[in-house]
Amino acid sequence: MISMTRTTLVAVLLAASLAQTARANVWQDAIKRGAPDPAQDKYDSEMKQGDEHAQLANARSVTYAEVKNQVQLAVTSYRAAAAAKPTEGEPYFRIGRLLYSHYLECEDVSRKSILCARNQFNRGKAEEVIIAWDKFEELAPLDPRVSVTSFGETEILFRRAILRTKLATKAHLEAAATDYEKILARMDTTDGPGEHVIGNLAETYMMVGRLEESIEMYRQALRGAADTSTWYGFAVALDRDERTDQALEVIASLGKEQRDTFHARVARGETFFVPEGEKFYYFALVDEALGLEDDAITFWRQYLNSGAHPQYQPRARAHLDALTRKKRVRSAPIEPPWGKILR
Numbered sequence: 001m002i003s004m005t006r007t008t009l010v011a012v013l014l015a016a017s018l019a020q021t022a023r024a025n026v027w028q029d030a031i032k033r034g035a036p037d038p039a040q041d042k043y044d045s046e047m048k049q050g051d052e053h054a055q056l057a058n059a060r061s062v063t064y065a066e067v068k069n070q071v072q073l074a075v076t077s078y079r080a081a082a083a084a085k086p087t088e089g090e091p092y093f094r095i096g097r098l099l100y101s102h103y104l105e106c107e108d109v110s111r112k113s114i115l116c117a118r119n120q121f122n123r124g125k126a127e128e129v130i131i132a133w134d135k136f137e138e139l140a141p142l143d144p145r146v147s148v149t150s151f152g153e154t155e156i157l158f159r160r161a162i163l164r165t166k167l168a169t170k171a172h173l174e175a176a177a178t179d180y181e182k183i184l185a186r187m188d189t190t191d192g193p194g195e196h197v198i199g200n201l202a203e204t205y206m207m208v209g210r211l212e213e214s215i216e217m218y219r220q221a222l223r224g225a226a227d228t229s230t231w232y233g234f235a236v237a238l239d240r241d242e243r244t245d246q247a248l249e250v251i252a253s254l255g256k257e258q259r260d261t262f263h264a265r266v267a268r269g270e271t272f273f274v275p276e277g278e279k280f281y282y283f284a285l286v287d288e289a290l291g292l293e294d295d296a297i298t299f300w301r302q303y304l305n306s307g308a309h310p311q312y313q314p315r316a317r318a319h320l321d322a323l324t325r326k327k328r329v330r331s332a333p334i335e336p337p338w339g340k341i342l343r
Contacts, residue, residue, distance in 0.1 A: 042084040047091065050077035054098050064114050071102050071115065089139030093156075096132035099125050100159060107269070126163045130172075133160050147186065157183050158197070165204060168274045177204045195221050199230045202237070207274070209311055211241045228258045229271045232282050239285055240312050251289035259286050277306020281316060288319060297323050 053074035057067050075095055082091035103125035106116035133156050137146050145156055161179035164172040180201035187194065202217035218234035231254055239247035265271045266279055273279040284299035300320040304313060 039084045043081045043088065046077045046081035046084060047094075050074045050081065050091070050094065053077060054094070057098075057102065062114075067102070067114050071098060074098055087139060089136040089143065092132045092136040092139065093143075093145065096129045096136065096156065099132070100129045104129065104163065121166055123167060126167055130160055130163055130167075161200065161204075165200070165207075165274055166272075168207075170208065173204055173208050177201060177208065180204065195224045195226060195230065199226070199233065202230075203233055206233070206237050206240065207309065211237055215241060228254065228262045229265065231258075232262060232286060235289075236282055236285055240315055242315075247285065248289040251286050256290055259290060262286070273308075275306070275308045277303060277308030280306060281308070281312065284316070284319065288323065293323055293327060297327070 051074075053070045056062065057070035057074060062070070075098065078091040078095045078098075082088065101111075102113040102115045103117075103122045106112050136143070136156070140146065157179050161176040161183075164176035164179065180197055183197050184194075184201070187197075198217055198221040202214045202221060205211070205214035205217060214237045215234070218230065218237055221230050222234060231250060235247040235250040238244070238250065262271070263283070266273075273282075280299045280303035284296050284303055287293075287296035287299060297320060300316050300323070303316050304320065307313075
């Protein structure tokens with residue numbers, strides 16, 4: 001005879017109840033889903049595997065080769081999930097975020113992945129991230145990670161705009177401008193990094209030759225607590241629009257101390273230029289405004305030699321020629337008046 005305590009009986013009854021609930025849930029799921037859905041099963045399985053590989057890639061004790069392998073396996077799984085359910089945008093978001101975090105989010109040393117190249121921008125991975133996030137936006141345009149600019153871990157518009165700016169082709173720069181425009185259309189500029197978005201948009205407009213829009217956007221950025229780089233960007237836009245007197249006046253009003261601060265920020269990578277040679281235009285114009293003519297001449301030559309933004313090379317050449325002529329006149333020996341008489 002089998003004896004059963006009260007506790008055991010309760011356990012058995014609870015198990016029976018759970019089993020009945022499970023069977024009910026199975027039938028409810030079947031009713032909801034109808035016939036079996038192999039595509040959904042495949043999608044769920046591949047997404048789960050992708051997440052597991054991504055988690056392994058984030059383990060601190062893993063070697064370079066293993067991290068790279070786990071990242072690739074995760075991407076492969078996410079792509080398989082996308083193939084199973086072509087209307088789902090989530091796999092593309094995760095592909096972009098995974099590649100971004102391991103290959104492109106390299107400034108924060110505490111979070112930097114072992115896959116980050118030392119002082120080198122990975123153009124190929126940047127292209128992959130942009131393609132993935134473009135597809136995500138296409139499939140899920142109302143997803144908060146696209147439609148809400150929270151500037152948190154999951155926000156993509158600002159990150160995508162920066163990547164496009166660094167790629168620096170005309171098409172990418174125009175697309176970056178569009179991303180910044182979307183951000184501004186969706187955010188309250190009194191909150192969050194509004195000045196940086198507006199300043200970046202102003203710089204992007206200038207890079208694609210939209211100088212009037214660039215100057216107006218800089219004016220908007222300067223209504224807040226603008227940093228030196230924003231003021232200098234405004235001055236450069238004015239100069240390139242042939243308003244040189246205004247540009248030099250703006251820079252001179254900031255003083256030499258701001259010039260030194262700006263150079264330090266560029267050296268630390270806090271302010272970057274695309275292409276890198278663009279920084280010499282800023283350095284040259286600033287030094288010209290502050291009367292540091294020899295330094296200005298050196299920087300104008302460096303800008304011309306860099307080949308950055310060919311549409312603005314003639315402006316740089318005009319500055320260099322004017323400074324060189326001024327220096328030549330000042331250094332020319334003064335002939336005494338009697339010399340002419342004796343001749």
